[in-house]
Each structure stands twice: as structure tokens, then as C-alpha cells.
Amino acid sequence: MKTFSKTIMMPLVLVLFFSLNSCGENKKKANEDNQEESKEMKEASTTSANNELSEKEKEDGWKLLFDGESTDGWRGYGKDDFPDRGWVVENGTLKLNGSGAGEAGGAGDIIYDGQFKDFELSLEWKISEGGNSGILYLAQEIEGQPIWKSAPEMQILDNEKHPDAKLGKDGNRKAGSLYDLIPADPQNAKPAGEWNTVSIMVYRGTVVHSMNGENVVEYHLWTDDWKNMIAESKFAGWEDFINAGGEDHKGYIGLQDHGDDVWFRNIKIKEL
Structure with a gap:
């Protein structure tokens, strides 16, 4: 009888084990499926909210510079119209096909057709592998002169593959930096193909670059420190750069064509 009981019980135990194991695997798979579905829903929700202002942002005075559907408000630097090639609106982004x-x-390069003095500019960018671009501000539109001769630049770069990351001094050509002048610290740019959230605040000559939630650059325009820093840089002697913003201390916001694919979205500004 004892032997018979063992003989009967062993298959039952095995059946019960595999049944419970199967249930566990099914439950695990269901949880993974639910998590994936939740992630997809979250991403879809985030995407649908791009290029829009919340009610709070509207109350606080933010203005949308790109609606995700058109190039309204933008034109080529030194031109009356938007470029007929290269720059496109694609999947809710303002994209340059390099x-x-x-x-x-x-x-x-393209500029937003309006000048700003004291402001906070916020946007998201992602760069292609090995890519280079930039965000220019306080730019003057001077005939026969490129935008970068009068405008400070927040660098956009694939730090891993673009050679600019190894040039300049102390990383001052890496993403988020004041190009060729002040390195972003900390250097927290995300890899090529991933979105970075940045802001540029200009207020009575004080400028702050923020990237992915951290302030990475701070400097002060038109001061002796500013002039001395320029004198020891590639911009030495460039009066329009030294006097960024011109007599009225205001200028255009520009997005750079450096020959590489780059995407922008959620471009908005608040005048201070």
C-alpha cells in the first residue's frame, strides 16, 4: 500500500509542479505585456503632447515657436522665405536633412522672424550619428555675414563620434557648451538619436545654458570678463560677436545647418 501510494503521488506532484510553473510563466508574460502596453501608451501620450503649451505655460507667458505642422514664423537667415530644400516638417519635428x-x-541656417532681448528659450533636440548643429541667439542679421559671426551658440553634437568633441579646449565644443568658449559642466548630453531637453536663459546680460535638467554653463555678456575671454579665442576682434545683441541687446534665435541630420521640437519662448 505504501509503495502504491508513492507510485500514484509522484505523477500527481509532477503535474501540479508543471501546472503551477506554467501559470507563473503565463502571469509573468502577462505582466511583461501589460508593461509594454503601458510604455507604448505613455510614449503615445507624450508624443501627442508635443508642440503644445499647457494652460499653466500660457498663463506664465510662454509662446510656441513651432506648432509641429508648419514652418510658420521661420525663414532662412538673410532671406525673406523659408528654404525650399533641406529643412522639413516631419512627424511633429522641425528637421534638417543634412x-x-x-x-x-x-x-x-534658419531664424525665427522676431527679435528677443530678455528671455528663456526651451526646446528639445536630437542629432544624427556623428552629427553637428547649434542653437544661436541674440543674432544680428548682417548682409554678407554668416549668423555665427554675431551670435553666441549653444553647441549640438554627437560627442562620441564627431571630431569637434576632441577639439577646442577642455571640451568647449561638446554638446551644451558655449561653442569654443565655455565647456558644459556637467557634460550630460544623451547619445546620438536620443532627445535632449535644453534651455537658454538671457537676462540683462546673464546667460545660462541648461541641459537635461541641469545648469551647465553660466556667463555674463558685455563685461570685461566676456571681452577678455573673446580676446583669447577664435572670435578675437569680431566686434559684432563681442557686442552680441547689438545696441539694443536683442536679436534672432537661429538653428544651424552644419550639414548633418538634426531634429527639433517643443520650441517655445518666454520673454522676461
């Missing part, structure tokens, strides 16, 4: 030729032979 020429692959650096700054030569591309569509050219």
Missing part, C-alpha cells in the same frame, strides 16, 4: 557637406552647399 547635405553631408558641413556648412557648405546646404539649405542654410
Whole structure:
């Protein structure tokens, strides 16, 4: 009888074990499926909220510079119209299809057709592998002169693959930096293909670059420190750069064509 009981019980135990194990695997798979579905829903929700202002932002005085559907408000630097090639609206982003030729032979830089003095600019960008671009501010539109000769630049870069990351001094050509002048510290840019959230605050000459939730650059325009820093840089002697913003201390917001694919979204500004 004892032997018979063991003989009967062992298959029952095995059946019970595999049944419970199967249930556990099914439950685990269901949880993973639910998490994936939740992630997809969250991403869809985030995407649908792009290029819109919340009620709070509207109350606080924010203005949307890109609606995700058109190029309204934007034009080529030194031109009356928006470029007819290169720059496009794609999947809710303002995208540059790069020429692959650096700054030569591309569509050219674009500016928002309005000048700003004291402001906070906020946007998101992502760069292609090995790519380079920039956000320019307080730019003057001077005939026969490129935008970068009068405008400070917040660098956009694939720090891993673009050679600019190894040039300049102390990383001052890496993403988030005041290009070729002050390195972003901490250096917290995300890899190529991932979105970075940045802001540039200008207030009575004080400028702060923020990237992915951290302040990474701070400096003060038109001061002796500013002039001395310029005198020891590639911008030495460039009066329009030294006097960024011109006599009225205001200028255009620009997005750079450096020949590489780059995407922008959620571009908004608040005048201070």
C-alpha cells in the first residue's frame, strides 16, 4: 500500500509542479505585456503632447515657436522665405536633412522672424550619428555675414563620434557648451538619436545654458570678463560677436545647418 501510494503521488506532484510553473510563466508574460502596453501608451501620450503649451505655460507667458505642422514664423537667415530644400516638417519635428557637406552647399541656417532681448528659450533636440548643429541667439542679421559671426551658440553634437568633441579646449565644443568658449559642466548630453531637453536663459546680460535638467554653463555678456575671454579665442576682434545683441541687446534665435541630420521640437519662448 505504501509503495502504491508513492507510485500514484509522484505523477500527481509532477503535474501540479508543471501546472503551477506554467501559470507563473503565463502571469509573468502577462505582466511583461501589460508593461509594454503601458510604455507604448505613455510614449503615445507624450508624443501627442508635443508642440503644445499647457494652460499653466500660457498663463506664465510662454509662446510656441513651432506648432509641429508648419514652418510658420521661420525663414532662412538673410532671406525673406523659408528654404525650399533641406529643412522639413516631419512627424511633429522641425528637421534638417543634412547635405553631408558641413556648412557648405546646404539649405542654410534658419531664424525665427522676431527679435528677443530678455528671455528663456526651451526646446528639445536630437542629432544624427556623428552629427553637428547649434542653437544661436541674440543674432544680428548682417548682409554678407554668416549668423555665427554675431551670435553666441549653444553647441549640438554627437560627442562620441564627431571630431569637434576632441577639439577646442577642455571640451568647449561638446554638446551644451558655449561653442569654443565655455565647456558644459556637467557634460550630460544623451547619445546620438536620443532627445535632449535644453534651455537658454538671457537676462540683462546673464546667460545660462541648461541641459537635461541641469545648469551647465553660466556667463555674463558685455563685461570685461566676456571681452577678455573673446580676446583669447577664435572670435578675437569680431566686434559684432563681442557686442552680441547689438545696441539694443536683442536679436534672432537661429538653428544651424552644419550639414548633418538634426531634429527639433517643443520650441517655445518666454520673454522676461
